[in-house]
Amino acid sequence: MKKRGDYRAETGVQDFVADAALNLVFVSDMDMASSRQYAYTNCGFVSQNVYLYCASEGLGSVVRGSFDKDKLGKLLNLKPNEEILLTQSVSYPD
Numbered sequence: 001m002k003k004r005g006d007y008r009a010e011t012g013v014q015d016f017v018a019d020a021a022l023n024l025v026f027v028s029d030m031d032m033a034s035s036r037q038y039a040y041t042n043c044g045f046v047s048q049n050v051y052l053y054c055a056s057e058g059l060g061s062v063v064r065g066s067f068d069k070d071k072l073g074k075l076l077n078l079k080p081n082e083e084i085l086l087t088q089s090v091s092y093p094d
C-alpha cells in the first residue's frame with residue numbers, strides 16, 4: 001500500500017517517534033501464519049536483525065510495543081486477518 005504524507009507520529013505514542021528517520025510496522029497475515037505464537041516469535045527475530053544491522057551501521061533503534069493498534073490499522077488499511085505485532089524506530093544517534 002502506498003500513501004503520500006508523513007505519518008511517523010501516528011506509528012507510536014512517544015514524542016521521539018515523530019522525529020525518527022524510519023518507523024517500521026511489523027504486520028502479520030494471521031491466515032498465513034502457522035500460529036499466533038510463531039508470528040510473534042518470528043517478528044522478534046526480524047526486529048533483532050534490524051537491531052544488528054543498526055549496530056553495524058552506527059544507527060539507533062528501539063522496538064516499541066506502545067502504539068494504538070486500531071488507529072494504526074486504519075491508517076494502513078489493514079484487513080481483519082492482518083495484525084500489527086510490533087513497531088520499531090530507526091534513527092541517527094544524537
Ligand SMILES: Cc1cc2nc3c(=O)[nH]c(=O)nc-3n(C[C@H](O)[C@H](O)[C@H](O)COP(=O)(O)O)c2cc1C
Binds near residue numbers: 062
Ligand atoms: C517487546 C518490547 C516492547 C517494547 N516497547 C517499548 C515501547 O513501546 N517504548 C519504548 O520506549 N521502549 C520499548 N521497549 C524497550 C526498548 O525496545 C529497549 O529495549 C529499551 O529502551 C532499552 O534500550 P537501550 O538499551 O538501547 O537503552 C520494548 C522492548 C520490548 C522487548
